[in-house]
Each structure stands twice: as C-alpha cells, then as structure tokens.
Amino acid sequence: xxNATAVRAADVLVQARLAGRTATLPDELRPTxxxxxxxxxxxxxxxxxxxxxxxxxxxxxxxxxxxMQQVLGIPAPTYGGIPEAGLxxxxxxxxxxxxxxxxxxxxxxxxxxxxxxxxxxxxxxDSIAExxxxxxxxxxxxxxRYGDFKAAGAPLLIADDFxxxxxxxxxxxxxxxxxxxxxxxxxxxxxxQQIAAGTGAAVMGNPLNALAWLANTLAxxxxxxxxxxxxxxxxxxxxxxxxxxxxxxxxCFEGLGDVRARFT
Numbered sequence: 001x002x003n004a005t006a007v008r009a010a011d012v013l014v015q016a017r018l019a020g021r022t023a024t025l026p027d028e029l030r031p032t033x034x035x036x037x038x039x040x041x042x043x044x045x046x047x048x049x050x051x052x053x054x055x056x057x058x059x060x061x062x063x064x065x066x067x068m069q070q071v072l073g074i075p076a077p078t079y080g081g082i083p084e085a086g087l088x089x090x091x092x093x094x095x096x097x098x099x100x101x102x103x104x105x106x107x108x109x110x111x112x113x114x115x116x117x118x119x120x121x122x123x124x125x126d127s128i129a130e131x132x133x134x135x136x137x138x139x140x141x142x143x144x145r146y147g148d149f150k151a152a153g154a155p156l157l158i159a160d161d162f163x164x165x166x167x168x169x170x171x172x173x174x175x176x177x178x179x180x181x182x183x184x185x186x187x188x189x190x191x192x193q194q195i196a197a198g199t200g201a202a203v204m205g206n207p208l209n210a211l212a213w214l215a216n217t218l219a220x221x222x223x224x225x226x227x228x229x230x231x232x233x234x235x236x237x238x239x240x241x242x243x244x245x246x247x248x249x250x251x252c253f254e255g256l257g258d259v260r261a262r263f264t
Contacts, residue, residue, distance in 0.1 A: 001036040010043035013160045023145040023160050037158035045081045054084025057230060060140055062162035064203045064210045064234030074154045079214055080161030088168045091260040099165060101144035102242050105235035106186045106251040108200055108207040109138035109169055115226045121219035125208035128215055135176030137256040138232050141166040142239055167232060168259040179255045182206045186236040189250040198236035207233040
C-alpha cells in the first residue's frame with residue numbers, strides 16, 4: 001500500500017468517525033496486514049489533527065489479554081493513538097448521539113517522565129519503569145463503529161485506532177512503585193452496581209510488560225515514546241458494552257482512585 005492509498009483510506013475512516021457513521025473501507029483501500037493498518041492509522045492521526053482534534057497525547061493498547069487476541073484471531077497486542085480532544089481528567093460527560101455502541105474498559109495508565117530512546121530497546125518491565133513518573137486509574141471509552149467487529153478483521157480495527165473514542169484519566173500517583181501492579185484490583189461500576197472486576201495480571205502479566213511491549217514495537221517502526229505522554233495499557237476485564245440509554249460509569253483501582261463518565 002503506497003502513501004497516497006493510506007491517506008485515502010484514513011480520510012474515509014476519519015470522516016466516518018467524526019460523522020458517527022459505520023467505519024468501513026472499500027476493498028481497494030482495505031488493509032490486509034498490520035504494516036498497512038498502521039500506515040493508515042498514522043495518516044488518520046494527521047487527518048484528525050487537521051480536523052481540530054489536536055495532536056496525540058499518548059497511546060492506548062488493545063488486545064493485551066490473551067482472551068481478546070483469541071476472539072479477534074491476532075497473535076499479539078495492538079496500539080492506537082489518543083488525540084488531545086478525547087482526553088478527559090477525572091470525569092467526562094458524553095452525549096450518546098456521538099457514539100454508535102459505547103463500551104467501557106478499566107485500565108492502568110502510565111505517564112512518562114522522560115523520553116524513551118528507541119536505541120534502548122528491547123525494554124522489559126524493570127527497565128521501562130525507570131521512565132515512568134506517575135501511574136493513574138483510567139477508563140477508555142471504546143466505540144464499536146464496525147457492527148460485527150470479528151468480521152471486520154483486526155487490520156481494519158488497527159487502522160481505526162482499535163475502537164478508540166475517548167479516555168478519562170485520574171490524578172497522578174507518584175509513589176506508584178509501592179503498588180503491586182500485577183495484583184492491583186480494578187473494577188467497573190455502572191449505575192452503582194459492580195459489573196466486572198479483574199487485576200493487573202490480565203494485562204500481559206503486569207501493565208509494565210504492556211508498556212515495554214509498546215516501547216519495543218514503536219522502536220521497530222523507528223519511533224519512540226516521549227516525556228509527558230500517557231499510555232493506557234489495556235483493560236483488566238473484557239470490554240463492557242453499555243446497553244442503550246443513559247449511564248453513570250465508574251472505573252477504579254485500589255491505590256489509584258477512580259474516574260467517571262456520564263453518558264447522556
């Protein structure tokens with residue numbers, strides 16, 4: 001896939017996302033592998049910024065749990081970008097008319113305190129931790145813009161930032177090293193009732209492993225994480241797809257606090 005084709009595909013996906021339409025591509029623009037998918041994703045980030053959504057403030061990881069990889073038929077996690085306009089602090093209020101089929105993910109989030117040199121790869125949980133200055137509770141608001149997402153295929157999902165719609169991030173916790181991120185419990189509460197619970201072990205054994213995976217994967221593409229960026233490391237529970245209608249949703253982690261989103 002040449003650059004012009006990637007740009008055309010990205011424009012189709014971005015216009016669908018901004019207009020609240022189903023994200024699909026004609027066969028001649030459809031990615032067939034991860035390299036093509038990420039080329040479209042990169043072009044999409046440029047198109048979103050040009051449309052006023054702002055630059056990327058970080059990344060979100062998808063399919064960090066083996067169960068989700070099996071569902072989608074992919075061998076490894078994926079990543080997508082977080083445009084500035086979709087970042088909310090503490091809580092968010094979102095109109096349901098802006099989303100097609102919203103879902104909730106409960107995630108540990110890292111904020112980088114220093115650039116992560118691509119030349120330092122491969123990183124592991126211990127070495128990547130040196131670049132982290134804060135850890136936070138987070139909620140990713142996913143949107144199923146694809147209908148039958150299994151039939152849509154992983155390359156299309158990757159090209160379109162893997163369900164990403166928005167994120168809510170909690171206050172930074174600087175003494176996060178006192179927490180056992182493998183066993184940290186997280187949960188989703190909808191309208192006052194707990195819907196799902198899990199631990200950090202669901203995310204590649206430890207959310208730091210997911211962060212290291214991202215740094216290593218970006219390095220293979222000639223890119224690097226930079227100071228100030230945030231990384232959503234993947235949900236500790238399967239995505240919870242909300243039923244139609246308003247909802248008040250909280251995701252929380254012991255030791256990191258909670259965040260809230262109201263769907264109106």
